[in-house]
Amino acid sequence: xxxxxxxxxxxxxxGRLAGLDLSVVPxxxxxxxxxxxxxxxxxxWLLGRGWGWAVLGGLLVVIIHWLSDFAHQYGxxxxxxxxxxxxTGLRFWGIFSTSLWPAGEPALPGRIHIRRxxxxxxxxxxxxxxxxxxAWFAGSDGGMLWWLALFAAADNLLLLGLGxxxxxxxxDGSTILHWWKR
Numbered sequence: 001x002x003x004x005x006x007x008x009x010x011x012x013x014x015g016r017l018a019g020l021d022l023s024v025v026p027x028x029x030x031x032x033x034x035x036x037x038x039x040x041x042x043x044x045w046l047l048g049r050g051w052g053w054a055v056l057g058g059l060l061v062v063i064i065h066w067l068s069d070f071a072h073q074y075g076x077x078x079x080x081x082x083x084x085x086x087x088t089g090l091r092f093w094g095i096f097s098t099s100l101w102p103a104g105e106p107a108l109p110g111r112i113h114i115r116r117x118x119x120x121x122x123x124x125x126x127x128x129x130x131x132x133x134x135a136w137f138a139g140s141d142g143g144m145l146w147w148l149a150l151f152a153a154a155d156n157l158l159l160l161g162l163g164x165x166x167x168x169x170x171x172d173g174s175t176i177l178h179w180w181k182r
Contacts, residue, residue, distance in 0.1 A: 021089030028092040075123020110179030128156030
């Protein structure tokens, strides 16, 4: 399964939040460093901010993305709890994360898998709409709050919301398509 560390690869437990065990593999750390650098350079060159703002803004972009990814997974967790077959945790990998399920989970009907898969994109779309509202109230003067809110909206609406429906083999769309056919 995508997102699972290969045998012999490192996985680090980073804690427990909202009843979910959180872990990270090195690819997530490298990806977040790349996002921090990329966002910082965009803030410096394209937005014309100083290096201090670039470093801080890049870090805020990383934090917003990780929180957005957690919110996506928490949407899965809420939907899963409602089905009676809850998640146990999530693993951050690359720029994404993977839901973790109990090892001895019984075979479940497709409708349960679909309900659990829909929870993440729904949560992300709701967070994205909230971020759009923050951007709207912040005004379009190009301030840092406006740019960060726009990033949060795009990240949640496009990548974690609508993008999750693309059937890429590791996405919610793949899960939905797989179980819809059965």
